[in-house]
Amino acid sequence: MSLQLLLDAPLAVQFHVLTVVPAAILGAFIFLRPKGTAIHRLLGKIWVSLMVATSISTFFIHELRVFYGFSPIHLLSVFTIYGCLQSVYFARRGDIRRHMRIMQSVYLGGIVIAGGFTFVSGRIMHQIAFGDGKAGFAAVFAGILVVAFLFLTVLKQRRRTA
Numbered sequence: 755m756s757l758q759l760l761l762d763a764p765l766a767v768q769f770h771v772l773t774v775v776p777a778a779i780l781g782a783f784i785f786l787r788p789k790g791t792a793i794h795r796l797l798g799k800i801w802v803s804l805m806v807a808t809s810i811s812t813f814f815i816h817e818l819r820v821f822y823g824f825s826p827i828h829l830l831s832v833f834t835i836y837g838c839l840q841s842v843y844f845a846r847r848g849d850i851r852r853h854m855r856i857m858q859s860v861y862l863g864g865i866v867i868a869g870g871f872t873f874v875s876g877r878i879m880h881q882i883a884f885g886d887g888k889a890g891f892a893a894v895f896a897g898i899l900v901v902a903f904l905f906l907t908v909l910k911q912r913r914r915t916a
Contacts, residue, residue, distance in 0.1 A: 777804035810835070827868060837863075
């Protein structure tokens with residue numbers, strides 16, 4: 755594992771990683787903490803800011819050029835920004851169920867699924883995490899599915915106890 759590839763990456767990629775890693779950790783922490791407290795609101799504001807910054811940074815990253823320099827990941831970025839804004843709106847309005855559902859979806863789509871695809875062979879994060887070894891796409895995809903399944907299981911258990 756070498757971070758030199760990240761240090762040599764374009765500034766947009768460095769900024770993206772600098773915002774998404776704390777967002778992933780902070781988001782998981784927020785899901786495990788009590789809701790509605792002052793600290794939840796503060797950490798939530800920080801998390802939303804990180805997610806919006808992360809999503810905006812993707813529009814300056816063009817590794818996968820599917821459609822005029824953009825890829826389906828960029829569409830996910832639009833949904834992430836929209837979801838964050840909608841979630842804040844619903845929280846302020848008092849519709850906590852909608853707020854919670856949207857935040858869970860944003861975390862799952864924007865962190866777990868999109869993050870999992872960064873570890874596909876040939877991408878910078880794959881090379882940083884696995885070096886020169888080539889993990890197959892099926893293995894990476896299976897890992898994404900396992901993480902997503904665990905995430906959903908934890909959320910389902912938390913709903914039952916709430």
